Amino acid sequence: MPEPVIPGRSGGLVPLGAADVLWVGLTTESAVPTASAAFTSSPANARVGYVLLGGRVVATVKTSGGQWSVPEIEVRRAAAELNAVEMDCQDLVRIGPFGGAPKKECNETTLLRWRQRITRELQELGHPERAARREGGQPSHLAGIDWRRLLVERTRDRTTRTWCLPRAVVRLLDVAEHTETQWLQAARTCQENTGVTEPPGHGWQARAADGRQTTSPDCSTAPLRPYNRELQGHLYSALSRKPGTSRRVAGWACAICRTAPAAVLDHCHEHGYVRAPVCHSCNTQERPDHLYSNDIRVASRYTRLFDTHTADWLCHWHRCPGCRARTTLPLPHLAAWTAHVACRSLRPTHRDVRGSRARKPCGVLRVSWTGSQSAPGSCLLTIAVDFCPSGEHRVLAQIAYREAATRFGTWLAEAAPAVAAAAGPDRLDGLPARFRPVIADTSGEGLALF
Template sequence: MLISREYAHSLFADLTQSVMVPLDPDELLHMPGLQRHGHVFIGDIALRCYKHKARWTYDERDIRTASRAFAELDVDLGDVDDVQLPMYYERPERDPEEWNRPNWRRRLMLWMFDAARNKAQAEVPWEEWNDAWKEVGANGLPGGLTWEEFVAACSQRRDSQNIASTRPLQLLTWSGETWLLPRAYTELLDRWEQREEKLVARARLCACGAQGPHWGGWRRHSARTGYVTMCPPCAGATCQLYTGHMCGVLYESPRRRNTRADDYLCRLCKESPASAWDHCHEHGYVRGPLTELTREFLQVRWPLR
């Protein structure tokens, strides 16, 4: 039976109150992996998301199965594993395909160095910024960070708290020489990496067999079925080119509501199907169809015409 995100969240939280791994059921509400592959990971378990009557839902059986799996997971806090975090490196030095692959060790490393950089740059004028924050101290943290400062910095952002809907900082410890996590937990995160990579690889494929970019690109939102993957040629064959015919139409008007944005290509890139009608919040008129990535992340501004 399909259930709402809210009920799935409540049910999962109730069934996992006593599990050993610190979980974050709120990820069931935020659905962080929705655009990438249509699932939400709880540990190494992928919960499929379903679009039903214009709302995202879960299968109740999947929620209960995941809850049982975590209830049965035996985590020995005394059996620990060396985390072996990678050295710091700048993002431009890496291949974009490699950088976007799931890597929980790299993510922990970036949390630490991001917190250290933000602390260092907040304390001095920009003309005095340097790379001293990259130096790792005796407590395993860079830039003179204390453990309390690191945890506080991570708590300010959701993407610096959770890995696969789990909270590693609650289990992470410093031995004096290296970072440690329970072995069962590191094995779980290793399985998550492999399964996330497989789902992303599958989601990158267009129906014609062409493979899109590793992180989004060809993925677009369909109001009817959720996210689908379409290469530019397939999108061009199935969607119309927007010609400005909605100019002067109010976003709240019945005419806009009866015209689907995903029937058109994005007004800017003219390659990917649009996901929504962009509009001006001041005068309320439609500006044109945009992809979700363009609307949310590029924050494009264009004149109404």
């Protein structure tokens, strides 16, 4: 196939308008939809030194004629990286709203802060004057991604709105936000070392030998460092109060996916120990689907946690010394495992309503427990089915905590022998042989899970 002709291309550089066309053409088959004005509409920062394309920073160049351009090869590399992203549109992550509107206005010279940008733009729809001003301008995008085509809005209780995006997109935007921050920090370091007085992000460039202006090629972003158990055995309550913890966490790669920048410290709420720094996406995937403080809906994503990526998630959960020593999981995770794995054979099936001979699992699994996670050994797990077409099969089983822990230990030795070998002996001593009724903890303290 002949190389397409790009108007205005010179010395490997393409003007911003031509780069827009090139970006769309290269990402036509991408699973993630892209914007048609990635270089020329907000929040592109082409005129302040760079443009974000997916998780890559593409530096801009101002030629001697005053025209802003970008290296064609960098656009192609960003497109290739985006085309390699796989996306499951059913695997959604809630992205907001999480409180009030952002206090600072977002404009072309601010950082990506994609969650705040989405919240601000969606909330503007309720303000006709601001919405009209936006309609008159160019379409908004995030790192070259057309997020509006992927946004899912849900309404709960007919009043509360929530917004969701596919997990792959959330992870990609988190990487973009981190990459931009690191790039600007590196640019400031170059500025200090070269004695340039104008700050990066506001038109700062170094002059190349051929007379055109470009960002310094030595200003490369620092790679994320892998997590190597530096926080093992630390209590979250003590570590979270130390100054500089958030900055330190941001320097690690997520300990689960190992690609996105870490954003939070995941920790065991039952024992209080830090597990590892993780990204928002993995922290959301790991979090149980609570309907109430002691009630979990067992969604389809538990297939990944307990079937397809079992060893990775079990290793992560057993970073907690308490869970590893007892060879078990925190109560919410053990409850989800019991419903999803141990009681799988008890779940009824129904013939597909579309007339095929295939049978599908009945309704939606739900597991609840009595008492509080502060005393898991006294809890009784109840596994039930919601939304059964025939209205049957409400309660499938009731299992005491000790029995659930015993079943998990047996399954762990078969499903992930390496994880089981690294754990301690099966310590069920101290657990009641039978379920002991307890008074439910309704104070709310200690029930804020994950």
